[in-house]
């Protein structure tokens with residue numbers, strides 16, 4: 001376990017403690033210090049806090065387990081320009097961790113599940129990578145091309161009734177307008193990289209196992225999957241974005257993948273304060289298939 005990860009676990013325990021007691025304590029690192037002084041006492045403290053953490057994580061996941069956003073509600077948001085999730089600049093976590101995703105490779109095939117009109121897609125295409133995205137909103141897809149001054153073609157997707165694919169061949173960007181759960185590797189193959197921002201945290205919580213299975217099926221042997229998740233108190237906000245603890249990331253992907261926590265940052269801004277939150281952490285994970293060449 002690396003120091004970042006240990007640090008994050010401690011921060012996380014601090015969060016849980018503060019929520020359990022209903023006291024807005026920021027980061028309680030006390031137990032970790034005492035465990036260095038007295039190993040056995042520390043072990044006891046840790047196992048108690050581990051089991052209470054498990055109980056609390058389950059309870060917190062339960063808060064949002066039944067929450068459902070219908071596809072029509074997403075489309076309504078696009079129609080009403082209620083797309084606060086869209087960012088006008090390249091995502092700092094993608095920028096910061098791009099080297100780890102590329103791992104020395106050029107011309108990588110990137111997949112963007114639930115792509116919206118993320119300008120990250122253009123940023124990667126400008127660097128010679130190709131991009132395939134999936135998005136339910138046709139308005140969102142068209143805005144992506146228009147706002148980035150790109151022409152696009154539009155064709156039906158024979159394998160998916162009602163779906164369309166919008167392409168810009170010069171930049172090698174193809175965006176599929178359909179429900180992600182209708183998409184599969186038989187449509188556009190497998191990918192060398194995945195940037196999951198606002199995707200696992202946006203799909204309905206009850207669909208997470210199905211989502212993980214789909215994503216793994218889209219990973220090429222050398223795929224490096226960068227996943228962005230949020231930790232916050234689901235008693236204070238019902239999502240989306242939804243609360244996805246690291247424990248769940250590991251349980252969703254851990255059987256077939258290596259899961260590494262790369263970064264954990266305080267991402268609380270006025271936007272989250274307006275949702276009623278007083279803490280908001282953003283975690284970035286790097287996921288690779290076990291026994292693949294991408295783990296080195």
Ligand code: SAH
Pocket residue numbers: 071074075085086087113114115116117118134135136137140178179180181197198199202203
């Ligand atoms: N990744 C983008 C958008 C995140 S918001 C970004 O970083 O800006 C989630 C997006 O997923 C919305 O644009 C919504 O319209 C779309 N969406 C939600 N559920 C979907 C589904 N099941 N299939 C395809 N798109 C979906």
